[in-house]
Amino acid sequence: MRFRDYRRKFVNIVMLSLTGVCALVSVSILFFVLGYLLVHGWKALSWDFFIKLPAPVGESGGGMGNAIIGSAKLLLIALLSGVPVGLIAGVYLAEFSGKAVGFTVRYVADLLNGVPSIVMGIFIYTVVVLPMHHFSALAGGLALGAMLVPIVLRSTEDFLRGVPSSLREAALALGASRWRAIATVVIPAAGRGITTGILLALARVAGETAPLLFTSFQSQYWSQGFNQPTASLPVMIYTYAISPYENWHRQAWAAGFILLMLVLIANIGARLLLSRRASPARG
Amino acid sequence: MTTTTNILPGGSGKRAGGRIGSWRGRLLTGDKIAHSITLVFAACVVLLGVLLVLQLWWQSSLAREKFGWQFLISSAWNPVTEQFGALPFIYGTLVTSGVALVIAVPLGLGAAIFLAELAPRTLSDIMAFVTELLAAIPSVIIGLIGIFVLVPVLRVYIDPALQSAFGFLPIFAGPIYGVGLMAAGLVLAIMIVPFIITVSREILLAVPADQREAALALGATKWESTWKVVVPYARSGIIGSVFLALARALGETMAVTMVIGNAPVISTSLFAPGNTIASVIANEFAEAMGTMNLQALIELGLVLFAVTIAINALARLLVLATTRKGSSHP
Numbered sequence A: 001m002r003f004r005d006y007r008r009k010f011v012n013i014v015m016l017s018l019t020g021v022c023a024l025v026s027v028s029i030l031f032f033v034l035g036y037l038l039v040h041g042w043k044a045l046s047w048d049f050f051i052k053l054p055a056p057v058g059e060s061g062g063g064m065g066n067a068i069i070g071s072a073k074l075l076l077i078a079l080l081s082g083v084p085v086g087l088i089a090g091v092y093l094a095e096f097s098g099k100a101v102g103f104t105v106r107y108v109a110d111l112l113n114g115v116p117s118i119v120m121g122i123f124i125y126t127v128v129v130l131p132m133h134h135f136s137a138l139a140g141g142l143a144l145g146a147m148l149v150p151i152v153l154r155s156t157e158d159f160l161r162g163v164p165s166s167l168r169e170a171a172l173a174l175g176a177s178r179w180r181a182i183a184t185v186v187i188p189a190a191g192r193g194i195t196t197g198i199l200l201a202l203a204r205v206a207g208e209t210a211p212l213l214f215t216s217f218q219s220q221y222w223s224q225g226f227n228q229p230t231a232s233l234p235v236m237i238y239t240y241a242i243s244p245y246e247n248w249h250r251q252a253w254a255a256g257f258i259l260l261m262l263v264l265i266a267n268i269g270a271r272l273l274l275s276r277r278a279s280p281a282r283g
Numbered sequence B: 001m002t003t004t005t006n007i008l009p010g011g012s013g014k015r016a017g018g019r020i021g022s023w024r025g026r027l028l029t030g031d032k033i034a035h036s037i038t039l040v041f042a043a044c045v046v047l048l049g050v051l052l053v054l055q056l057w058w059q060s061s062l063a064r065e066k067f068g069w070q071f072l073i074s075s076a077w078n079p080v081t082e083q084f085g086a087l088p089f090i091y092g093t094l095v096t097s098g099v100a101l102v103i104a105v106p107l108g109l110g111a112a113i114f115l116a117e118l119a120p121r122t123l124s125d126i127m128a129f130v131t132e133l134l135a136a137i138p139s140v141i142i143g144l145i146g147i148f149v150l151v152p153v154l155r156v157y158i159d160p161a162l163q164s165a166f167g168f169l170p171i172f173a174g175p176i177y178g179v180g181l182m183a184a185g186l187v188l189a190i191m192i193v194p195f196i197i198t199v200s201r202e203i204l205l206a207v208p209a210d211q212r213e214a215a216l217a218l219g220a221t222k223w224e225s226t227w228k229v230v231v232p233y234a235r236s237g238i239i240g241s242v243f244l245a246l247a248r249a250l251g252e253t254m255a256v257t258m259v260i261g262n263a264p265v266i267s268t269s270l271f272a273p274g275n276t277i278a279s280v281i282a283n284e285f286a287e288a289m290g291t292m293n294l295q296a297l298i299e300l301g302l303v304l305f306a307v308t309i310a311i312n313a314l315a316r317l318l319v320l321a322t323t324r325k326g327s328s329h330p
Helices: A002-044 A047-051 A065-096 A099-114 A117-132 A137-161 A165-173 A178-189 A191-206 A233-241 A246-282 B010-019 B021-059 B061-067 B087-118 B121-136 B139-166 B181-205 B209-217 B222-233 B235-251 B254-259 B277-284 B290-328
Strands: none
Touching: A002 A246, A002 B087, A002 B121, A002 B139, A002 B181, A002 B222, A047 A065, A047 A246, A065 A099, A065 A137, A065 A178, A065 A191, A065 A233, A065 B021, A099 A137, A099 B021, A099 B290, A117 A137, A117 B021, A117 B235, A117 B277, A117 B290, A137 A191, A137 B021, A165 A178, A178 A191, A178 B021, A191 A246, A233 A246, A233 B139, A233 B254, A246 B121, A246 B139, B021 B061, B021 B290, B061 B290, B087 B121, B087 B181, B087 B222, B087 B235, B087 B277, B087 B290, B121 B181, B139 B181, B139 B254, B181 B235, B181 B254, B181 B290, B209 B222, B222 B235, B235 B277, B235 B290, B254 B277, B277 B290
């Protein structure tokens, strides 16, 4: 009896400590990745990195100015194409939808959210690249935009549903029609949440590489217009990392560092925005 | 507070608008326009989903007709002779995801138990946030770490150690390259651990406190109450979180492509290079030779799509079932 109790206590302590170790290991992965990129990326960063074209193989120096511009372009197209659809469809789900239609739209959005990004790339390839017969920034941006839609939709719907119905009722009682109440009261009330959702969604697709491989493709030159293949940071990291050249590896670290910083800052910023939101909403 | 939020679903407001007699016409038309516009955008979302399925189906029609179900069980992949079979990629996908689950499930579940049951709320929230950040790291960056840190470490230390200890098992036999199924499984594990932690933690937190208290009152230790009462209570939700993670692992592309070695072969050893469905698409799509090659790759995409959607749906059902069960016992 005594022995059994000791054994149980022993198992208790060992297993509980093990769960702590698991948590510590999982969390430290982030800090390891962050630290490693910080050390290697920082060394490789220079002013040239931001403003120069990639150097040809064998030459040192060069930068990824074209990829930075390219990524910005892709995100702009994604923002313009994906956000309105997700946003307005989210308003529909939260404010207008009936049961059956709402269920269908939500179901399809969940389905789209689960689609592997590379499959989204194939889809955009078949509907944009094949008819146009060439890779283009437009195709890459649309691929990212299509990925934005379900994310923005669900976050918009959630934040709109979080708006207290007393606000809606107050607006309606003042004689506003439903759409006015929604446009001038409900959406502004959820504005910060919706913006945060969009920011997070952008941060998520900014690092996507797979759907860009055969839509926006890659380029060693400055990105021209929206109808040409364009370089982008994630694809650049990929091609440089698997190349055999030391100089390219350094550039990949620098690009990885920039990309990770952008993603983390967006995520932490979004979290801060949301936590600030909690206090004034009480009043 | 929370109950009042849901009082006003779609229909009731419209009825309220209708009751204001003389304003009715003007109000309804404005609302109707707004309703129709938003409906069009919602329809766009559905259209996007439908079009995605149809395009994958149509654009792979030639390959589907030529190879039939043989496509799934043939291991020939030769763009030159136009022989395409998906078996090596299906095998690679299953093996890497399997390795990832073997590593990530105990790690993630352990961490989730710590965060939900042991850690003080503040620490738990901070660590959960860090986990979310980990999930936000782009795949290509995990791949970067994979190539330059993980693969060398595997090649020099871990793989030889495993081989000398368990070399009699076929999965640890054969030459060591560093890149291969093992490395791919490891990067996948890193990428899915955050999902298992986040979802499992939520589910464990939803387990009613009286379950724990009852077990403790019966004299169970903390671990016994957790492992024999709380975890079984949350079982289907935890399994759901594992399926969610699995769906993500199956479709994960970049990190895997960078460390798997990219060879369309089936080998029993985890140290051997391989290929997954997603990685072969990433590698060959842009330079596919001819229509049949492209169609075969799109058919691979179709297979991947079907599998991930099925697993996702199953996972959502399981998670939904548990969280409902949890919240119905206040």
